[in-house]
Amino acid sequence: MTGDAGGILDALDPDQRQIAEALRGPVSVLAGAGTGKTRAITHRIAYGVKTGAYDPQRVLAVTFTRKAAGELQGRLRELGADGVRARTFHGAALAQLSHFWPQFVGGDAPQVLPGKVAAISQTVESMGLRLGAETLRDIAAEIEWRKVSLLSIDAYAQHLPLRPALAGVDSEKLIDIHDGYTKLLEERKQIDFEDVLVLLSGMLEVEPRAALQVREQYRFFTVDEFQDVSPLQHHLLKLWLGARDDLCVVGDASQTIYSFAGASSSFLLRFGAEYPNAREFRLERNYRSTPPIVLGANKLMRDKPGALQLSPMRGVEGTGDGAPASARGVTPTPPQFSWFQTEQDEARAVAQAIRMARASGTPASDIAVLYRTNAQSARIEEALASEGIPIRVHGAQRFYDRADVRRAILLIRGQAKAGDDRPLFQIVSDMLREVGWSAKPPEGSAERERWEALNSILSLADEMPAGTTIVKFSEELLARQRSQHEPKVEAVTLSAVHAAKGLEWPLVHVVGLSEGIFPISHAQTEQAIEEERRLAYVAFTRARDVLLLSGFASAARVSRVPSRFVAEAGVGH
Numbered sequence: 364m365t366g367d368a369g370g371i372l373d374a375l376d377p378d379q380r381q382i383a384e385a386l387r388g389p390v391s392v393l394a395g396a397g398t399g400k401t402r403a404i405t406h407r408i409a410y411g412v413k414t415g416a417y418d419p420q421r422v423l424a425v426t427f428t429r430k431a432a433g434e435l436q437g438r439l440r441e442l443g444a445d446g447v448r449a450r451t452f453h454g455a456a457l458a459q460l461s462h463f464w465p466q467f468v469g470g471d472a473p474q475v476l477p478g479k480v481a482a483i484s485q486t487v488e489s490m491g492l493r494l495g496a497e498t499l500r501d502i503a504a505e506i507e508w509r510k511v512s513l514l515s516i517d518a519y520a521q522h523l524p525l526r527p528a529l530a531g532v533d534s535e536k537l538i539d540i541h542d543g544y545t546k547l548l549e550e551r552k553q554i555d556f557e558d559v560l561v562l563l564s565g566m567l568e569v570e571p572r573a574a575l576q577v578r579e580q581y582r583f584f585t586v587d588e589f590q591d592v593s594p595l596q597h598h599l600l601k602l603w604l605g606a607r608d609d610l611c612v613v614g615d616a617s618q619t620i621y622s623f624a625g626a627s628s629s630f631l632l633r634f635g636a637e638y639p640n641a642r643e644f645r646l647e648r649n650y651r652s653t654p655p656i657v658l659g660a661n662k663l664m665r666d667k668p669g670a671l672q673l674s675p676m677r678g679v680e681g682t683g684d685g686a687p688a689s690a691r692g693v694t695p696t697p698p699q700f701s702w703f704q705t706e707q708d709e710a711r712a713v714a715q716a717i718r719m720a721r722a723s724g725t726p727a728s729d730i731a732v733l734y735r736t737n738a739q740s741a742r743i744e745e746a747l748a749s750e751g752i753p754i755r756v757h758g759a760q761r762f763y764d765r766a767d768v769r770r771a772i773l774l775i776r777g778q779a780k781a782g783d784d785r786p787l788f789q790i791v792s793d794m795l796r797e798v799g800w801s802a803k804p805p806e807g808s809a810e811r812e813r814w815e816a817l818n819s820i821l822s823l824a825d826e827m828p829a830g831t832t833i834v835k836f837s838e839e840l841l842a843r844q845r846s847q848h849e850p851k852v853e854a855v856t857l858s859a860v861h862a863a864k865g866l867e868w869p870l871v872h873v874v875g876l877s878e879g880i881f882p883i884s885h886a887q888t889e890q891a892i893e894e895e896r897r898l899a900y901v902a903f904t905r906a907r908d909v910l911l912l913s914g915f916a917s918a919a920r921v922s923r924v925p926s927r928f929v930a931e932a933g934v935g936h
């Protein structure tokens with residue numbers, strides 16, 4: 364064994380360890396929420412690199428969001444697997460398409476449209492139709508669904524009777540819009556987000572030299588969140604692999620929350636049929652949450668296809684990572700449900716509960732408020748701001764895209780180049796002052812959000828080993844910026860459940876648990892309700908120590924009852 368490879372396995376339980384040691388051939392990991400699947404795959408890759416089984420340059424770890432790819436990259440870097448690439452399907456495909464286009468098509472690759480709605484709107488207008496913004500967005504979603512499902516427009520036309528009807532657009536018109544939109548993009552020499560994968564797949568199919576180059580570059584593949592893979596992504600993955608089978612897929616059928624967008628957990632559940640020589644592993648020990656949270660999650664998913672039965676590990680001697688929860692000011696309590704008259708009452712009560720949690724020592728960054736749709740965040744933002752609680756709205760703007768953060772990093776890099784041997788904390792706080800940071804946090808909520816972002820850079824400097832120079836710190840920041848590895852911001856996270864996948868907090872509020880809100884009113888079929896249930900499962904399993912559920916009775920003169928998911932998880936008032 365080379366270097367400290369064996370040490371990597373020490374952080375794993377026996378099941379995770381088996382996965383890390385299964386370095387070759389097709390491997391599938393069915394892993395429940397909080398069972399350490401990210402830990403298992405990052406350690407597996409690091410172990411492969413350290414033992415020399417993998418050339419890090421030839422390893423590709425794929426996931427679905429840039430945030431998750433950043434997280435994966437950061438964790439791999441911490442484990443010393445630096446050269447390995449963690450990318451989204453889209454990011455990896457775009458890089459390859461841009462590389463191959465000049466060679467095999469000529470000129471630069473076409474520009475990728477930032478969104479579809481404007482082009483659809485133009486198409487619709489040229490047809491003499493008038494459609495509302497909501498319908499245009501629904502059409503955009505249909506175009507996406509068609510493309511990720513690998514359907515031509517003709518094949519899609521056959522499927523139409525099974526698709527949800529769109530208000531004010533009959534089938535014939537809808538097909539004309541798909542046609543018109545395709546032609547418009549061709550004329551403008553533009554492509555959309557899904558076309559990146561469609562075109563790259565086509566290129567790899569018809570250009571053996573392109574396929575050869577990609578296969579030469581990447582040899583070992585890992586796909587996280589495989590339950591959310593679409594037929595298009597699956598197709599591209601097969602092209603990347605060619606005749607080889609060094610593929611490790613990891614996922615949880617109970618966390619499939621993108622089937623509305625064409626994802627299908629059947630690729631995960633039928634992996635063994637696709638690769639008869641596959642080794643299948645299961646991770647069912649939940650390290651994240653207290654036993655009552657785990658039991659509630661199990662109840663919610665009882666007897667659902669592909670659902671794993673989680674065993675709570677918290678409280679079991681010799682397991683768990685780090686300090687007991689109470690050391691951070693969070694005292695574990697069983698999940699609870701509170702019911703309010705209005706949304707405003709609910710928001711106020713959540714804000715008060717968070718104020719009290721902070722007063723008893725829970726750091727703001729240990730708290731999250733999760734909701735079904737983004738539109739719900741405004742109420743909560745308002746209520747938290749009026750209690751003076753710092754917030755960050757997850758998914759609104761990425762940390763390293765913030766103008767103030769970018770300026771601060773630029774200044775720190777400049778100072779590192781110029782040379783400065785004062786203590787790191789002093790240099791960094793001076794640089795931050797130049798972009799408006801001061802020792803005392805400001806009052807207003809936007810100002811406070813900005814301050815917390817800048818202050819997290821200072822906290823990062825503070826956490827560096829003693830004696831770290833400004834040059835080293837600047838390199839660390841740059842590496843984190845490249846991999847989107849965000850420092851911890853001292854603020855309460857507000858997030859839609861979809862965007863919270865893969866994350867965890869000691870204290871989680873899930874709000875708006877009223878029928879018609881969560882499950883959402885437009886989820887009418889059994890399939891749609893099942894997807895809502897999985898979304899509730901994702902939400903509930905984000906909590907480590909305390910899970911507080913709430914809902915409200917009336918909104919816009921509609922009278923609501925508590926969400927079925929509360930009772931199904933066995934959570935009482």
Ligand SMILES: Nc1ncnc2c1ncn2[C@@H]1O[C@H](COP(=O)(O)OP(=O)(O)OP(=O)(O)O)[C@@H](O)[C@H]1O
Pocket residue numbers: 374375376379394395396397398399400401402403615649650651682683684864865866867904
């Ligand atoms: N072997 C282990 N020993 C102690 N703690 C562990 C172990 N494996 C995982 N954990 C802890 O369990 C939690 C969940 O791990 P991780 O984030 O890797 O989970 P996950 O399976 O990717 O979760 P999810 O699918 O719910 O997003 C983390 O806090 C992690 O540190």
